[in-house]
Amino acid sequence: MSQYSYSQSLKIMLIPYIIVGILWFPLTVMIEQHYDSILISQFLVIQITTAFLFLIGLYYNNTSIYDIYWKVAPMFFVTYWSRGSGNIILPFLVFFYCIKQNYTYFRFWPGLQYEDYRNVAVKQQYPNPFVFWPIIYLGFEVVPSIMIFLGHLPLYYVFTSQNPCTFCYNFSIIFTISAISIELIADYQLFPYRSKQLKGDCDVGLWRYSRHPNYFGECMYWWGQYLCQLSFGFENVWTIVGAAAIQALFSFYSIPDMESHLLKKRESYQNYKRKVVSSFVPWFRKEN
Template identity: 30%
Template sequence: MSGDEGTYRVGRGLASASRAVGFAVVVLSYVVAGMAAWAVVAVVRGQHPLLVTFYADLVATLVVFVASVLVANASVYDAYWSVAPAVIVVAWVVWRSGGDLGEVSGRQVAVVLLVMAWAIRLTANWALSWRGLGHEDWRYVQLREQRAGGLPWWLVNLTGIQLMPTLVVFGGLLAVWPAVTVTGRAWGLLDFAAVVVTGGAVVIEATADRQLHRFASDPANRGGIIDRGLWRYSRHPNYLGEITFWWGMWLFGMAAAPGWWWTVVGPITMVLLFAFVSVPMMDRRSLARRPAYEQHMRRVPALLPRPARIARGG
């Protein structure tokens, strides 16, 4: 038995722990990660805040990774996707304002409120669906079983499940940096567009998740394919909402500092991640479990609804 397998089996001994214990482990891991990130900020003080944030983000991710290895559950990282951005954005606003709330601009308030709404909703959605240390995302289980070339699981976990999403999200946050630190431009039409796009994205995600939970909780729908509500127009409206959220953040960045247009790499990366990784994985799983899903795929687009279908209401 390899050391990797031994650690995994030892960690899985916690799988029978209660859900409350599981959440306590996650919270403790994130508190330690936050303390480690704060230590990094103190050590590398004097460098550009973006670089400092990047270093702190990486170190916090490593702490969460270590926790996931100790309890043999990669899903310990899952909430980091939504928790870290909220902490980072608030920290940037505090840094820029010097802690003086009277110096906070309308754009900064709008960005913080929308990011917090997105983060709280997404984190709550994860918390409602995660059943504890005995529950690991099916995608991680699949990666563990199918990893190519006999790569050690810890390496797949570190690079593919934790570091990669951290880097992708940090790319999305690049546009938020000018949005909350460049305060010389007055509120304009692009800000209103950003509010509509970002707020609409949060509503889309929340609505899609609520519809999916309601569908899945009905025993009559067991084995069925959701094709009602937003799911009637898109196979993955929750992913569409997530992608749209990051485009809205980019619009805020453009409203504050057009010279930061190149941060469009963030939302573009989000599109690539969901379109070429998340959507195909979900579709393959549905195809394997539901034979009728192939016809559903032909009828309903993966992300963007077809205008003609919306016009005719189905």
């Protein structure tokens, strides 16, 4: 059990992010005095702030200080990229996505006694702090920070391009809004089960047709960024690397790992898994 109350935990969690927000643009100005590139400056600021949050987590011996970085950093660097572009809707969607993710996280967050079960598993496997903390920093913080940069990278080229295919652009916006909506609905339907108001497996709404519809919506969001950039042409088709990397993370790590975790946690999950045959894309059930 954490030695900190919920209010103390909240301050410890949020104050570093307030500092990050205050320092983001001064750091950007300092870096751009040496590197005249918006992409380089934002990548370096992301890595500096990631290291800062890692040190805070190390000081408090809590790996989950970094947890909400995925849902905070894009609000800063996407805003910076969009300056002067006249594009309002895409930064708005990024802000809405980030705020939604943070709201969902803090609905369940009990305080600093919480650490992601995957981080706890790594700590149990590598109890030596000189091994454990470098793994956390490199594998669970540096790599994700690179992935959020690459995942949103298509938006940089959207903001610096002109004359998209109107139909394709509008489709990508609708696709992204649908992605955020699917994840929002899935999180809302899961809440009574995660908050222990209801017991057992969530088998309602979207969860009747996919075992992880929230992950499905999450991956759709990243593909939406890429589709938006494609509406301007194929010059920067290589930016698919961001959405593809995140899709691979969910397909080959997050979903299998969560499945294994839930099978160990609840005996009923095996039966739920038989009925809800799809682990990702919503699909037909198998009742018998």
